[in-house]
Amino acid sequence: EEIQEVGALTDGFHLVIDALKLNDINTIYNVPGIPITDLGRYMQAAGMRVLSFRHEQNAGYAAAIAGFLTQKPGICLTVSAPGFLNGLTALAHATTNCFPMILISGSSEREIVDLQQGDYEEMDQLAIAKPLCKAAYRILHVEDIGIGIARAIRAAVSGRPGGVYLDLPAKLFPQVMDAEAGAKSLVKVIDAAPRQLPAPESVERALDVLKNAKRPLMILGKGAAYAQADDAIRALVEKSGIPYLPMSMAKGLLPDTHPQSAGAARSLVLKESDVVMLIGARLNWLLSHGKGKTWGDQPKKFIQVDIEPKEMDSNVEIAAPVVGDIGSCVHALLDGMGNNWAPPPSAWIDEISDKVETNITRMAPRLQNKNVPMDYHGALGALRTIIKDRPDTILVNEGANTLDFARSIIDVYRPRKRLDVGTWGVMGIGMGTAIAAAVETGHPVLAVEGDSAFGFSGMEIETICRYNLPVCVVIFNNGGIYRGSGVNPGGGSDASTTVFVKDARYDKMMEAFGGVGVHATSPDELSRAVNAAMDSGKPTLVNAVIDENAGTESGRIGNLNPQSVVSRK
Numbered sequence: 001e002e003i004q005e006v007g008a009l010t011d012g013f014h015l016v017i018d019a020l021k022l023n024d025i026n027t028i029y030n031v032p033g034i035p036i037t038d039l040g041r042y043m044q045a046a047g048m049r050v051l052s053f054r055h056e057q058n059a060g061y062a063a064a065i066a067g068f069l070t071q072k073p074g075i076c077l078t079v080s081a082p083g084f085l086n087g088l089t090a091l092a093h094a095t096t097n098c099f100p101m102i103l104i105s106g107s108s109e110r111e112i113v114d115l116q117q118g119d120y121e122e123m124d125q126l127a128i129a130k131p132l133c134k135a136a137y138r139i140l141h142v143e144d145i146g147i148g149i150a151r152a153i154r155a156a157v158s159g160r161p162g163g164v165y166l167d168l169p170a171k172l173f174p175q176v177m178d179a180e181a182g183a184k185s186l187v188k189v190i191d192a193a194p195r196q197l198p199a200p201e202s203v204e205r206a207l208d209v210l211k212n213a214k215r216p217l218m219i220l221g222k223g224a225a226y227a228q229a230d231d232a233i234r235a236l237v238e239k240s241g242i243p244y245l246p247m248s249m250a251k252g253l254l255p256d257t258h259p260q261s262a263g264a265a266r267s268l269v270l271k272e273s274d275v276v277m278l279i280g281a282r283l284n285w286l287l288s289h290g291k292g293k294t295w296g297d298q299p300k301k302f303i304q305v306d307i308e309p310k311e312m313d314s315n316v317e318i319a320a321p322v323v324g325d326i327g328s329c330v331h332a333l334l335d336g337m338g339n340n341w342a343p344p345p346s347a348w349i350d351e352i353s354d355k356v357e358t359n360i361t362r363m364a365p366r367l368q369n370k371n372v373p374m375d376y377h378g379a380l381g382a383l384r385t386i387i388k389d390r391p392d393t394i395l396v397n398e399g400a401n402t403l404d405f406a407r408s409i410i411d412v413y414r415p416r417k418r419l420d421v422g423t424w425g426v427m428g429i430g431m432g433t434a435i436a437a438a439v440e441t442g443h444p445v446l447a448v449e450g451d452s453a454f455g456f457s458g459m460e461i462e463t464i465c466r467y468n469l470p471v472c473v474v475i476f477n478n479g480g481i482y483r484g485s486g487v488n489p490g491g492g493s494d495a496s497t498t499v500f501v502k503d504a505r506y507d508k509m510m511e512a513f514g515g516v517g518v519h520a521t522s523p524d525e526l527s528r529a530v531n532a533a534m535d536s537g538k539p540t541l542v543n544a545v546i547d548e549n550a551g552t553e554s555g556r557i558g559n560l561n562p563q564s565v566v567s568r569k
């Protein structure tokens with residue numbers, strides 16, 4: 001009789017799992033420990049995929065990009081205080097980038113934490129998370145798990161997506177309740193991200209502005225990639241005949257080789273356009289806030305399509321705000337255009353095509369160079385061909401020069417195939433992003449990493465080997481941050497602040513975990529190694545030796561470095 005009674009109970013551990021599964025959340029990115037170790041075990045027992053990382057920040061970056069790729073919140077699970085804080089950087093990153101993610105952290109005894117009596121890993125996590133995410137909740141009672149998880153999911157994915165913090169105190173997990181009542185307490189979130197239709201007059205206004213443009217431009221951002229309205233966006237571009245500029249993670253929404261791509265004429269189109277339609281892209285620093293030298297003297301009108309009304313007029317006046325989800329907005333625009341939309345004046349189209357061709361032709365011979373040690377163009381020329389031949393590969397990219405050169409050199413052919421440092425330019429997204437990309441899509445991943453960038457998450461190559469993921473990491477090893485050639489200006493024996501150990505062999509790290517390590521000194525060696533990795537699907541790390549003098553300070557954003565007047569006198 002007693003056994004029967006226990007069988008009729010459920011507890012916090014199992015209700016958390018049931019609530020997640022009920023909402024089709026089956027993958028967890030975590031680092032185990034008190035109080036969530038058993039939760040991870042029970043999750044595995046319940047058939048969920050629980051991937052254990054070596055550092056919570058990387059698990060968090062994995063969850064963030066999983067959210068971007070799937071439109072479901074990526075889940076990062078951590079222990080209390082230090083684990084929570086390690087995950088928090090990624091939660092803030094997810095919020096900044098508008099990726100849906102939930103950071104679930106175990107926490108210590110409320111009674112002790114609130115009296116600040118020094119509990120194990122004591123911290124008021126909810127209060128600390130709040131300003132860094134879209135919403136933050138704590139569940140104290142087992143009966144509230146269903147509703148708490150439902151709120152977290154809806155908050156993460158509805159409207160402008162973002163990061164949500166969910167605090168689960170240790171005491172919640174062993175709390176029991178009647179199993180039937182428990183099952184009834186669960187909430188399946190209906191229509192978690194409802195369509196938001198734009199007001200018809202806002203669509204009309206936008207089309208009026210667009211119609212009168214002589215030099216129109218569309219800018220596609222990562223919000224457009226997130227929206228998974230790929231066919232509609234392509235139709236809008238092609239039906240309108242308007243040239244478009246993809247932001248870095250929107251590359252591939254249409255193939256970079258598309259005749260309307262103005263990617264290789266960026267400066268020209270920003271300066272010379274008269275009407276700019278932003279679709280899922282903000283006028284933040286990456287677009288020079290919509291004003292100043294980058295945008296030239298030509299007066300501009302902006303049309304902005306975004307789900308977040310507050311985004312309008314954030315930096316400059318928006319002549320035609322279109323607020324709604326991108327899928328609905330783009331369909332409404334397409335409908336409103338009718339069947340005889342006039343393409344932009346051919347003078348504008350030709351001017352852009354000429355510039356694109358000039359830039360591409362100028363770059364082409366540099367991509368063929370076989371210099372040893374390699375420069376960025378020689379090495380990236382080899383990788384560019386590989387992505388062209390294998391367009392389903394997901395390209396992960398971080399670094400400074402490694403990032404900036406790869407962005408313009410490697411063409412992307414399919415949506416959501418380029419994942420990078422995002423709005424904050426974060427070093428450290430690399431391995432977490434690569435792992436989640438492989439796990440969530442099943443496609444091979446090529447991670448092109450500056451040697452400094454790699455260092456922020458490098459230990460996760462053990463994770464890649466442990467789960468035997470089809471990830472090939474290529475380290476652009478120029479021996480430092482931006483360059484490997486600086487000297488200590490004080491003349492001391494310490495290396496310059498930006499220089500690493502000479503001739504480091506990152507490939508040997510990979511071998512330590514049973515992966516394939518390759519030392520590549522020429523574009524041909526690099527090409528062979530990466531193709532072999534793609535064919536075998538085996539975890540591989542290629543140490544690509546790059547000329548230590550090849551990079552420039554901060555890549556293409558050196559202008560953002562403050563300059564000392566005093567020390568330049």
Ligand code: OXT
Pocket residue numbers: 248263264265266267268285286287359360363398399400401402403404407408409421422424425426427428449450451452453454476478480481482483551554555556557
């Ligand atoms: O039109 P023009 O003539 O202007 O030409 C443009 C295009 O038209 C043309 N183009 C093409 N030409 C020919 N063919 C094709 N296909 C083509 N496509 C384009 O090329 C040019 C350039 O085009 P692009 O790239 O589109 O345009 P542009 O002007 O660059 O765009 C402006 C931006 C702002 C949109 C763009 O530059 C951008 O997206 N930038 C992002 C920059 C970024 O986020 N950088 C990362 C941060 S840098 C720094 O902060 C670093 N840190 C500090 C640090 C960080 N970040 N994080 C943390 C947690 N801690 C510390 C560190 C430590 S970087 C770094 C490490 C660096 O060292 P590594 O070893 O990792 O890397 P290496 O540098 O390699 O050593």
Ligand code: ADP
Pocket residue numbers: 096097098160161220221222223224226227247248249250279280281282283284286305306307308311324325326327422423
């Ligand atoms: P990028 O860095 O590529 O320019 P941003 O991150 O600056 O892109 O901008 C993305 C924008 O997309 C955000 O303003 C966000 O509100 C918006 N967004 C995200 N998802 C959607 C969606 N489904 N519908 C409409 N707008 C969206």
Ligand code: MG
Pocket residue numbers: 450451452476477478479480481482483
């Ligand atoms: Mg470097």
